[in-house]
Amino acid sequence: MRRDTRRKVFLSVRHALLSLWLLISILPIYWMVTTAFKLPEQWYTWPPTWFPSPPTLENFYVTWMGYQMIPRPGVVLPTINLDPLLALGNSVVIAGSATLLSVAIGLLLAYGVSRYQIIPEKRMFNLLILRMMPPIVIAIPLVIWYSTLRFLDTWHGMIIIYTITTIPYAAWMTKSFIDEVPEEMEQAAQLLGASKLRAFFTIVVPLIRSGIVATCMFILILTWSEYLLALVMTAADAQTMPVQLSKFEGASEGRLYGLQSAMSIGVTIPLIVIGILIHKHLVRGFSFGMIRRQ
Amino acid sequence: MGSIRLENLRKEFGGGVVAVANTNLTIEEGEFVVLVGPSGCGKTTTLRMIAGLEEPTRGDIYIGAVRVNDLEPGARDIGLVFQNLALFPHMSVFDNIGFGPKMKKVDPEERRRLVEDVARMVRIHPLLSKLPGQLSGGEAQRVALARTLITQPQVFLLDEPLSNLDAKLRKEMRAEVDRLHKELETTFVYVTHDQEEAMTLADRIVVMRDGHIDQVGTPLEIYHDPVNLFVADFFGSPPMNLLEGETHRENGAPSFRAGEFIVHLSGSVPEVEGPVTLGIRPEHMAVGDAGSAGDKDFSAKIVLVEPLGKDILLYLDYGSEKNLIAVVEGHRNFQTGAAVSVHLQQDRLYYFGADERRLRPAGAVRTAS
Numbered sequence: 115m116r117r118d119t120r121r122k123v124f125l126s127v128r129h130a131l132l133s134l135w136l137l138i139s140i141l142p143i144y145w146m147v148t149t150a151f152k153l154p155e156q157w158y159t160w161p162p163t164w165f166p167s168p169p170t171l172e173n174f175y176v177t178w179m180g181y182q183m184i185p186r187p188g189v190v191l192p193t194i195n196l197d198p199l200l201a202l203g204n205s206v207v208i209a210g211s212a213t214l215l216s217v218a219i220g221l222l223l224a225y226g227v228s229r230y231q232i233i234p235e236k237r238m239f240n241l242l243i244l245r246m247m248p249p250i251v252i253a254i255p256l257v258i259w260y261s262t263l264r265f266l267d268t269w270h271g272m273i274i275i276y277t278i279t280t281i282p283y284a285a286w287m288t289k290s291f292i293d294e295v296p297e298e299m300e301q302a303a304q305l306l307g308a309s310k311l312r313a314f315f316t317i318v319v320p321l322i323r324s325g326i327v328a329t330c331m332f333i334l335i336l337t338w339s340e341y342l343l344a345l346v347m348t349a350a351d352a353q354t355m356p357v358q359l360s361k362f363e364g365a366s367e368g369r370l371y372g373l374q375s376a377m378s379i380g381v382t383i384p385l386i387v388i389g390i391l392i393h394k395h396l397v398r399g400f401s402f403g404m405i406r407r408q
Numbered sequence: 409m410g411s412i413r414l415e416n417l418r419k420e421f422g423g424g425v426v427a428v429a430n431t432n433l434t435i436e437e438g439e440f441v442v443l444v445g446p447s448g449c450g451k452t453t454t455l456r457m458i459a460g461l462e463e464p465t466r467g468d469i470y471i472g473a474v475r476v477n478d479l480e481p482g483a484r485d486i487g488l489v490f491q492n493l494a495l496f497p498h499m500s501v502f503d504n505i506g507f508g509p510k511m512k513k514v515d516p517e518e519r520r521r522l523v524e525d526v527a528r529m530v531r532i533h534p535l536l537s538k539l540p541g542q543l544s545g546g547e548a549q550r551v552a553l554a555r556t557l558i559t560q561p562q563v564f565l566l567d568e569p570l571s572n573l574d575a576k577l578r579k580e581m582r583a584e585v586d587r588l589h590k591e592l593e594t595t596f597v598y599v600t601h602d603q604e605e606a607m608t609l610a611d612r613i614v615v616m617r618d619g620h621i622d623q624v625g626t627p628l629e630i631y632h633d634p635v636n637l638f639v640a641d642f643f644g645s646p647p648m649n650l651l652e653g654e655t656h657r658e659n660g661a662p663s664f665r666a667g668e669f670i671v672h673l674s675g676s677v678p679e680v681e682g683p684v685t686l687g688i689r690p691e692h693m694a695v696g697d698a699g700s701a702g703d704k705d706f707s708a709k710i711v712l713v714e715p716l717g718k719d720i721l722l723y724l725d726y727g728s729e730k731n732l733i734a735v736v737e738g739h740r741n742f743q744t745g746a747a748v749s750v751h752l753q754q755d756r757l758y759y760f761g762a763d764e765r766r767l768r769p770a771g772a773v774r775t776a777s
Contacts, residue, residue: 298494301461306559307482307511320498 150174150375154186157371173376198377201358206384207269208354209337212276216337217330219277220284221292225314227285228292229300238289241282249279253346260347267349275347276337283336284329291325292318327395331388338385355381410437410472410562410595412458417467419453427453429619430467440589440596444606445616445642451599454616455565458597459488471563482511484563487556491568493548495540501527501551502536508559526558529591530584546577553588564589566598570605582608603643607631615639637764640687646721646733648758649693651686655759669727671705675754676769684767687758693734694751695722695742704749708732713742724750 149157151169175181178198226232233241256275257266265271295318303313319326341356348357359381362374389396412435419428428450435441443451456462458469460481469476476484496504502523503510509519527533530550540548549569556564566585570578586609589596600606606613607627615622615630615638623635634640640648653666655677662677663670664686671686678684698707711731712723717738724732734750736742759767 296492296494298490298492299496301481302488302490302494302555303496303507303511305459305461305481305486305488306508306555308507309482312511317496 146375146378149371150379152372154183154372157369173372177373177376178380196358196361196377197353198355198358198380201353201355202380204269204272204348204352205338205355205381208272208276208352209334211269211273212280212337213330213334215273215277216280216284216333217288217326220281220286220329221288221326223281223285224289224292225318228289229297238286241285245279245282249342253343256343257346266347267352269352271347272344272352272354275343276340279343280333280336284333287329287332288322288325291322291329295321324395324398327392328398331392331396334388335385338381411435411470412563412595412597413468413470414454414458415468415470417454417457417469418465419450419457419462420465426619428457428464431619431621433614433621433624435595435597437595438593440598440609440611441614442598442600442606442610442612443614443616444600444603445622447601448618449616450619451601451614451616452567455488455567455597455599458563459486459565460484461488485561486563486565487559487561488565489552489556489567489569491571493552493569493572495548495551495555497540499539500536501532501538501540501543504540504551505536505554505558507555512559522558526554529557530554530588545573546581549573549581550584553584557588557592562594564592564594564596566596568600569598571600571602578605585609604645607643615642634758635766637685637687637760637766640758640760640766644689646690646735648687648689649732650760651688651728651730651732653684653686654682655680655684657681666728669706671752673754673757675757678759678767678769680759680761680767683762685760685764687760688752688756690721690733690735692753692756693732694753695724695734695736696749696751698747698749703751705752706750708748708750710742710744710746710748713744722748724748726750 148164148166150173151171152163152166153168153170153172156163156166172181172184176183177196180196223232227235227238260266260271263271265274299317299321300310300313303317304310308316339356340354341360344354344357345360348354355377359374359377362370362377412433414431414433417428417431417433418426420426431450431454443454445451453462457464458471460476460479464477471484471486496507499507505526506519506523509522514522523536524533527536530553532547532550532554535543535547535551540551543551552569569585570581573581582605585596585598589609598605598609607630610627612624613627613630614624617638623630623639625633630639631643634643637650641650651664651666651669653664653669655673656663656665662673664673664684694703696704706726708724708726710722711725712721714721714723715738719735719738720740720742722734722736722742724734726732732750742748761767
């Protein structure tokens, strides 16, 4: 009985802590979603308005479809310049291309290290050290370079810099998956007449498919939400969603929480949808050990 | 076509480790050769060099009349069964077996026929739609064999293929491998560290140690006429009894002494004075009751009786730290602690010098070879 009681106490404490953590994690999201449906009068109220009454779609109309806000006494109409659809398109193209490129190059690099030691395994760590440098350090020199190359505020400029900065992660993640594929499997394929390239694509790639998908998701989240480099290296044409999101503050109108929230939802939803679509791969990819040793 | 010739084959790994040292070996077409030795003796490296998965540091490899050093593994017309089988876990058994023909662009209809034929041959026909993860150890083994068989290589290489199976299954698969060799009549090179597997399967055994070949011969030659202490000790279960001591001659009568322990030797004894190791196989010792009549070389005490059914193993204390093991018929009755008399078959004694080499009596002809 005593053991049983102890177990119950332990379980309830654990549940209490987890519930608290859940609350802490979910509160900002709850706040974002509800604020998106609030009228301007409720954005700043104290005590806070926990539930929008009446809920309105006005914020979505204004941010996403370019409508003017309904004039109200005491509320200054915002004069900010938004182009969320362009920014969304930019984000999709830049983050998407950079992710695919980064994972493709990272995968080849990881394969070379794992099978042919093109970089000694010990030196693989140096790749990560690259990432320990604060991005702000490279931001300014990069702007100078990019302006010479006329890469500023372009898709290819952003794709290149995002690809380069995420390759270390892609290589590290995919290498751990490749290491799990016994070399004998490729050798068996080669002995049966497959070329090295063919063995890579028919044996290694299908076996680590879940790992590759998980890596893509990870890199996509990184590039999708990157702010600093996007801020200094884009202006109008190639501006991405995170930069747009920072525009909701004006001198006269203050912070426009409702509009910002409405846009935030649009930024978040694509990632959530992709996450749900590939969730089977994510579970397998992140839990490793997917290849059963015989 | 399927003969293999290794000439001065050498493999060094980084750090000056010599895995295989200047090996010469000729394997005839259709022969079943087993490379055997303790782990790290270079047998797997030799096999992998034949397969083309390791590049020799020096030396030449010929398959048939062709020097294959510069050929890719896939171009050498060999098949290799890996120790861990290396089945492709994401492909069905059918696709695993059909992988070779697919790479050779055999059309799907023909491929299906080939796969079904070879699957029938190794009796896995009902399993074709399963994934490797759903197979038992023995079934996976058969799939690995089938995947290699289907390409009809002129040389079969098998790298400890049975080491992951339990004892009963291992025996069953051993017979299966033997049957396949007899059916196919191609060259088999089989690597194992299990002397029993080597004895039962091989036409010829190649005993390797530390990158060198110690002895090449038929199983019976290896068993009855080992060239050195290592080979003698490696083959046989229970192993050969080895007694360290010295030979002496008094008035021309040779004897073997190890401390207090003395055995008078008769028959042909090598002309050596000084330290020797005396070897006798457990089945070449006769054990009788202490008081019984008959030949007796020395007395001993039974420390342990291990009945195996057909035979009994007796562990005998003869006054040294190590016990002797003798095999006697299973119906006899022995008690632990009893004193017994032991007789050695003098013509079955082996003598090894301090350098572990076999010492032969002057003028003796090698018996079996």
